[in-house]
Amino acid sequence: MHWSYPKEGSILQTIRGKNVALEEQGLKLPSPTKTGTTIVGIVFKDGVVIGADTRATADQQVLDKNCFKIHYLAPNMNCCGAGTAADTKFTNDLVSSQLELHRLSTGRESRVVTALTLLKRILFKHQGNISAFLILGGYDVTGPKLYTIASQGNTDNVPFTTMGSGSLAAMSMLESRWKKDMERQEAIDLVKDALEAGVFNDLGSGGAVNIAIIEKGKTELKMEYSKPEREPKCRSYKFARGSTAVLNSSTVTVAEGDAMDTS
Amino acid sequence: MATQSLRIVPSSFPEGAPSKSVKSTANSFGVHDTFRLGVRSINTELLPSHPLETRLDQWDQTQTNLKLTMERRIYGIHAPIRHLMERSIVSRVQRLPVLPSSNLALDILMGKDETIEFEDFLNDPESSTEPMDVHVSMEHRLGIKF
Numbered sequence A: 001m002h003w004s005y006p007k008e009g010s011i012l013q014t015i016r017g018k019n020v021a022l023e024e025q026g027l028k029l030p031s032p033t034k035t036g037t038t039i040v041g042i043v044f045k046d047g048v049v050i051g052a053d054t055r056a057t058a059d060q061q062v063l064d065k066n067c068f069k070i071h072y073l074a075p076n077m078n079c080c081g082a083g084t085a086a087d088t089k090f091t092n093d094l095v096s097s098q099l100e101l102h103r104l105s106t107g108r109e110s111r112v113v114t115a116l117t118l119l120k121r122i123l124f125k126h127q128g129n130i131s132a133f134l135i136l137g138g139y140d141v142t143g144p145k146l147y148t149i150a151s152q153g154n155t156d157n158v159p160f161t162t163m164g165s166g167s168l169a170a171m172s173m174l175e176s177r178w179k180k181d182m183e184r185q186e187a188i189d190l191v192k193d194a195l196e197a198g199v200f201n202d203l204g205s206g207g208a209v210n211i212a213i214i215e216k217g218k219t220e221l222k223m224e225y226s227k228p229e230r231e232p233k234c235r236s237y238k239f240a241r242g243s244t245a246v247l248n249s250s251t252v253t254v255a256e257g258d259a260m261d262t263s
Numbered sequence B: 001m002a003t004q005s006l007r008i009v010p011s012s013f014p015e016g017a018p019s020k021s022v023k024s025t026a027n028s029f030g031v032h033d034t035f036r037l038g039v040r041s042i043n044t045e046l047l048p049s050h051p052l053e054t055r056l057d058q059w060d061q062t063q064t065n066l067k068l069t070m071e072r073r074i075y076g077i078h079a080p081i082r083h084l085m086e087r088s089i090v091s092r093v094q095r096l097p098v099l100p101s102s103n104l105a106l107d108i109l110m111g112k113d114e115t116i117e118f119e120d121f122l123n124d125p126e127s128s129t130e131p132m133d134v135h136v137s138m139e140h141r142l143g144i145k146f
Helices: A011-024 A085-106 A114-123 A169-176 A186-199 B044-046 B052-076 B078-092 B104-109 B134-142
Strands: A041-042 A047-053 A054-059 A061-062 A069-072 A079-083 A132-140 A143-149 A153-159 A158-161 A209-215 A216-227
Touching: A011 A153, A011 B044, A041 A079, A041 A132, A041 A143, A041 A169, A041 A186, A041 B052, A047 A069, A047 A079, A047 A132, A047 A143, A047 A186, A054 A079, A061 A186, A069 A132, A069 A143, A079 A114, A079 A209, A085 A132, A114 B052, A132 A158, A132 A209, A169 A186, A169 B052, A186 A209, A186 A216, B052 B078, B078 B104
Parallel strands: none
Antiparallel strands: A041 A047, A041 A158, A047 A209, A054 A061, A069 A079, A079 A132, A132 A143, A143 A153, A209 A216
């Protein structure tokens, strides 16, 4: 709580006022940027597997081919984020710092519900203006826990879940293959296949597949667990040498001056 | 806001018609202080602000109000009075108004000492480059605008 010089009309208010006025005059304001992602999380026999693709997009452009979407929250917790990359990262960083301080204060392992409550509180406070759609997975004294959090602050406790634009493709894999008490490798394979379904069938998802396995006392990150390649194209689109006729050619010899020093 | 309200989050619709007074920006002659605060625009002050602005502005106040109301109903009026008195005492211990005060004691009373939130690192007054006038700040603080 700091005391500062009082100001009439905050900068936020002024910019908002300007935007409202411009919109009334017929200016089309930019629409929210379309985002795309596939993130997946499932519960298996002794833990939780969560995973994400690595593509970051802004509308039609791929801005980052290797974006890390599995955020660290606590040693026993990780959180995948879909939505605006900066929003998911900052929200997770804020909660991560609070959990760390809480652990230092209490000397106990953080519980997943604690992180869940902190996350949903931030998101609910901002009424969906923070675009973060998260999958929170962790292992605490109560066992493996998996939650999904939408940007409005509503949460679900689920055995398997997926978020992002590739969630429709990924969910088809999860719904057909998930079962109770899966083995570790079986679970990793299912998450990989679900993410690949998103990578191949959703244009907003792509790149590699990152996976985190959270079990009692240990968290394992598998970076680029699979890097799916597209099937080769049926036809070649390369032009054969000599397809373009050479109409004329000329050679210019530089007579004067020293050669450029390229050492 | 009603004093005994049990509201958890602020209302989406601010109560009453929007009103602004010249009092908060007036100089010693009782008119808007253009030299210090710039040209005044009623338009920007009264136009609908961002829907989130009032919510975030009143967030802490609403939650505190809820806590105090609950205290009042459970323990009687003395509990919130005592609580507010403690807050008022610790919030007086500050540096000169232009110097940032950490106000750790107040943070502890409000349960904010072990959290890091947006206001702790974004737009931090400590890293502000805005020139601060000690005299003006002191006048505002003590309510002496002669």
